[in-house]
Amino acid sequence: xxxxxxxxxxxxxxxxxxxxxxxxxxxxxxxxxxxxxxxxxxxxxxxxxxxxxxxxxxxxxxxxxxxxxxxxxxxxxxxxxxxxxxxxxxxxxxxxxxxxxxxxxxxxxxxxxxxxxxxxxxxxxxxxxxxxxxxxxxxxxxxxxxxxxxxxxxxxxxxxxxxxxxxxxxxxxxxxxxxxxxxxxxxxxxxxxxxxxxxxxxxxxxxxxxxxxxxxxxxxxxxxxxxxxxxxxxxxxxxxxxxxxxxxxxxxxxxxxxxxxxxxxxxxxxxxxxxxxxxxxxxxxxxxxxxxxxxxxxxxxxxxxxxxxxxxxxxxxxxxxxxxxxxxxxxxxxxxxxxxxxxxxxxxxxxxxxxxxxxxxxxxxxxxxxxxxxxxxxxxxxxxxxxxxxxxxxxxxxxxxxxxxxxxxxxxxxxxxxxxxxxxxxxxxxxxxxxxxxxxxxxxxxxxxxxxxxxxxxxxxxxxxxxxxxxxxxxxxxxxxxxxxxxxxxxxxxxxxxxxxxxxxxxxxxxxxxxxxxxxxxxxxxxxxxxxxxxxxxxxxxxxxxxxxxxxxxxxxxxxxxxxxxxxxxxxx
Numbered sequence: 161x162x163x164x165x166x167x168x169x170x171x172x173x174x175x176x177x178x179x180x181x182x183x184x185x186x187x188x189x190x191x192x193x194x195x196x197x198x199x200x201x202x203x204x205x206x207x208x209x210x211x212x213x214x215x216x217x218x219x220x221x222x223x224x225x226x227x228x229x230x231x232x233x234x235x236x237x238x239x240x241x242x243x244x245x246x247x248x249x250x251x252x253x254x255x256x257x258x259x260x261x262x263x264x265x266x267x268x269x270x271x272x273x274x275x276x277x278x279x280x281x282x283x284x285x286x287x288x289x290x291x292x293x294x295x296x297x298x299x300x301x302x303x304x305x306x307x308x309x310x311x312x313x314x315x316x317x318x319x320x321x322x323x324x325x326x327x328x329x330x331x332x333x334x335x336x337x338x339x340x341x342x343x344x345x346x347x348x349x350x351x352x353x354x355x356x357x358x359x360x361x362x363x364x365x366x367x368x369x370x371x372x373x374x375x376x377x378x379x380x381x382x383x384x385x386x387x388x389x390x391x392x393x394x395x396x397x398x399x400x401x402x403x404x405x406x407x408x409x410x411x412x413x414x415x416x417x418x419x420x421x422x423x424x425x426x427x428x429x430x431x432x433x434x435x436x437x438x439x440x441x442x443x444x445x446x447x448x449x450x451x452x453x454x455x456x457x458x459x460x461x462x463x464x465x466x467x468x469x470x471x472x473x474x475x476x477x478x479x480x481x482x483x484x485x486x487x488x489x490x491x492x493x494x495x496x497x498x499x500x501x502x503x504x505x506x507x508x509x510x511x512x513x514x515x516x517x518x519x520x521x522x523x524x525x526x527x528x529x530x531x532x533x534x535x536x537x538x539x540x541x542x543x544x545x546x547x548x549x550x551x552x553x554x555x556x557x558x559x560x561x562x563x564x565x566x567x568x569x570x571x572x573x574x575x576x577x578x579x580x581x582x583x584x585x586x587x588x589x590x591x592x593x594x595x596x597x598x599x600x601x602x603x604x605x606x607x608x609x610x611x612x613x614x615x616x617x618x619x620x621x622x623x624x625x626x627x628x629x630x631x632x633x634x635x636x637x638x639x640x641x642x643x644x645x646x647x648x649x650x651x652x653x654x655x656x657x658x659x660x661x662x663x664x665x666x667x668x669x670x671x672x673x674x675x676x677x678x679x680x681x682x683x684x685x686x687x688x689x690x691x692x693x694x695x696x697x698x699x700x701x702x703x704x705x706x707x708x709x710x711x712x713x714x715x716x717x718x719x720x721x722x723x724x725x726x727x728x729x730x731x732x733x
Contacts (some may be wrong), residue, residue, distance in 0.1 A: 169213050169224050170235055170273045171283070173200040174242065174266030181259040191249050195257060199241040200269070204235050211275050223275025224337070229701050230609045233463060234272040234394050236527060238265055241386035241679075242331035248586035250378030251485075257297040261383050263290035264324030268387035274395045276335040277325045277352075280395070284321055284355075288314030291388060294380030295372050303375040309661075310372035313365075314388075317358040322352030344405045360392035360448065361441050363417050364598060367657035370425075370437040374490075378481035381433060383476050385440060393447045393466045396556045397609075404452015404535055411452025412535075416543050418445030419550035426557035428646040429653055430491045433480050435643060436473065439516065439558040442550060443469045449547065450531040453538060457608035464604055468515065468597055474592040477510035479505050480580035482587070483566055485545035493647075494560070497571030505579045506567040507588040515594040517559030518551060518625060523594045525617045525625065526601035533621075534616065551625075552632040559629075559635050622626050 176194040184192055209232075212222030221682070242265035249591025252258065267286035295307035327348035329337055344554045361369045364715065371383050403411060413615040422438035422445075443465070482505050483498065484490045499506040511522070518524035528551065536544045578584070596606050605612040639645035641713045 161295055166199065169451055170200070170204060170207070170227075170382045171266045171347040173203060173271035174239075174262050178259045178262035178266065181255050184255075188471070189258075193246045193250070193262075194243060196262065196663060197246065197265070197626065200242075200244070201236065202389050204232065204239065207232070218280060220329075221276070221336045222279050223336060223338075224270075224279055225273045226275030227273065228609075229345075229607065230272050230394070230397065232461065233357065233467065233607050233609075234270055234390065235315060236607070237386065237390070237467050237470055238272070241265070241383075244474055244478075244590055245386065245587045247381045247589075248382055248481065248583050249300055250582040251580055252377070254377075255378065257380060260290050260293035261380075264294065264387055265563060266382055268729065270416055271391045274339055275336075277328065277339050277530055280329065280339050281318065281321055281325055284391075286320045287388060288318055291384060292692055294383055295376045297380055298375060298377045300375070306372045306375040309657075310368050313358060313368035317355045320358070321355035324355060327351065333363075339395075341401065342399050342403075344400075344403055344410075353403075355397045356392050356399070357414075359388055360396060361389060361418070361444060362414055363421065364656050366418075366441050367655050369441065370434055370588065371523055371654060371657050373437045373440075374431050374433040378484045382474055382477045382481060385436075385473050387446055388472060389440065390466050393444065393451070393462070396451045397459060397463060398581050400667075401451050401459055403452070404496070408455065409452050410450050411450075412543055415445045415448030415450075415452055416546040417447055418442065420445070420546055420553075420683050423550065423553035423557060425653060425655065426553075427561070430493055431664045432492055432495075432562055433477065433484075434489050435492075435562060436555060439472060439476075439554060440469075442554050442558075443473070443516065446528055446531050449535060449543065453531075453534055453540070455538065457537070458531055458534035460605075460608040460610050460612055460614075461527055461532075461534055464601075465524070465527035465531060467604060468527045468594070471593045471597070472515035472523055474715065475587055475594060476558070476589065478514065478587045479509035479585065480566065480687060482583050485583070486576040486579065487574050492565035492569075495566050495572055495574065496569035497567070498574060498576075499567040499569075501574070501576045502567070502578050503589065504584055505526070506563065508584075508591045509563045509567065511591040511594055513559040513563050515598065517629060519629065520598075520622050520625060521595065522598040523601075525598055528622060529616050529625070530614055548628070552628050554637075555629055556633045556636055560633065572715045592614050593667035610626060622696065639640075666724070 175191075175198055180192070181189070207225075207227050209227050209229075210222050211226050215222040215224065242261070243260060246258070249258065249261070258486065263286060267290060271280055271283040271287060274283060292311045292314070295303055295310055297303075302680070325337065325348075329345070331348075344350055344353060358368075360366045369389070373381050376384055398409065402409060419442050422441040426435045426438040426442070427436050430440065447462040447466050447469075450458040450460075453459075480490060482502065483495065486502065487495065487498070489495065515522040515524045518528045532544060532547050532551075535547065579587070591731045601616060602612075605614075635643070648723075
């Protein structure tokens with residue numbers, strides 16, 4: 161084994177810095193936590209494009225840092241997100257959660273700089289195992305169960321990724337298993353694609369996000385919203401831009417579905433952080449569409465929208481985290497009127513809502529429109545219409561519903577303090593980024609992977625977007641005033657996770673009962689039949705012992721395995 165480390169690895173400061181967190185206290189710990197992402201960001205600013213930190217391991221060569229414009233942009237983003245998340249969570253005294261957040265952010269940075277699939281897998285698994293503690297840190301029964309289900313999905317994604325890597329390595333027994341553009345032409349690449357799809361919350365694989373994120377701590381959800389899915393977006397942009405399956409650009413249709421279906425769930429959801437979870441899937445859909453189209457403009461749009469999404473979704477999750485911190489509840493039915501107690505938090509929430517809704521002069525306007533324009537230019541009219549519907553829908557459920565039910569609507573009578581100062585600073589910095597990127601998008605555009613030849617602020621584009629927003633607002637008002645808008649209720653909405661949380665365990669219990677009854681009936685019949693046969697042959701019958709006749713060894717092993725699987729399914733789900 162030989163090692164070549166000419167400079168500090170991009171993820172080293174965050175990963176190694178987490179080791180000292182358990183030993184620090186008070187103000188020193190706060191300063192230390194905030195200094196780590198800033199130091200990591202400075203380290204990135206000194207990197208040159210190229211491949212560094214190569215390690216020869218057995219017959220393979222690992223590339224710890226592949227630096228180009230795509231990886232650098234996500235590296236900058238993740239350090240900014242880590243700083244804001246740590247600043248927002250400074251009031252938490254849970255050092256395990258703080259150390260986990262640093263490991264989580266560091267593994268995300270390591271993943272986007274990975275130059276080979278083996279290095280990617282290592283960070284992929286650290287990303288999964290470190291993030292689950294942000295859910296368990298809430299220390300409730302629901303959080304513990306949601307964390308287990310989250311871990312099953314995330315570790316499952318890693319196992320599938322490893323299987324794909326092993327199959328790919330069979331064709332290349334030495335050298336570098338490069339993390340590069342692939343085609344869906346083999347089982348290996350299909351498995352890698354599926355592993356990324358799980359982390360990207362593809363349809364039917366998305367329920368871990370809306371299940372686990374709302375159960376995390378008030379600060380943990382801010383971190384969760386920034387890293388896992390954006391690492392998956394980066395991986396898609398790196399490995400599968402414009403990928404085709406049987407001549408069809410499959411990511412176009414996966415992404416379009418992702419933009420549309422969460423809207424219906426978000427409108428009827430009462431938990432406002434779960435609303436934002438569905439909204440996240442909606443925004444991921446725009447990114448997946450841009451990557452699936454595969455043109456320079458669409459990939460630029462997807463990457464810039466990922467950058468903006470981390471910031472405006474972070475502001476929204478922070479505002480809801482502050483509400484949860486001060487009131488102890490996050491259900492829309494229990495809130496309302498908080499603008500009287502938390503006016504600054506309400507203002508920052510409105511900035512985040514305007515950004516995700518793509519209002520002109522806010523960040524979502526300059527990135528989402530690039531994806532839609534690219535789709536229209538390439539002649540995918542149906543996909544464009546779906547994105548248009550999704551754009552109106554996101555304003556309906558995230559742009560209006562979140563601030564309206566949390567801070568306005570009816571007066572719930574809750575009176576509390578404004579959010580703590582560190583939370584306000586974190587929300588304020590994030591909101592400033594949202595306005596700055598929306599007003600001066602050319603700075604963000606200059607960091608994108610490809611040269612940008614796009615002008616967002618044309619009169620036609622501004623007018624058409626304002627029309628969409630106006631009609632969406634009118635629809636919300638009409639539905640609300642007419643009483644047709646779904647009321648905020650203490651209820652459970654059935655999503656695909658119902659199949660493995662309720663339906664499958666119920667079916668397993670029914671099969672166990674039915675199978676046990678069938679076995680008892682069959683065994684009794686067999687014993688009666690054997691008794692008749694013995695009497696005929698020997699003239700007498702000897703009944704079985706207290707526990708019956710001995711089972712065959714093979715049957716006993718199979719039964720034990722089935723009972724263990726049934727027990728684990730009932731226990732976890």
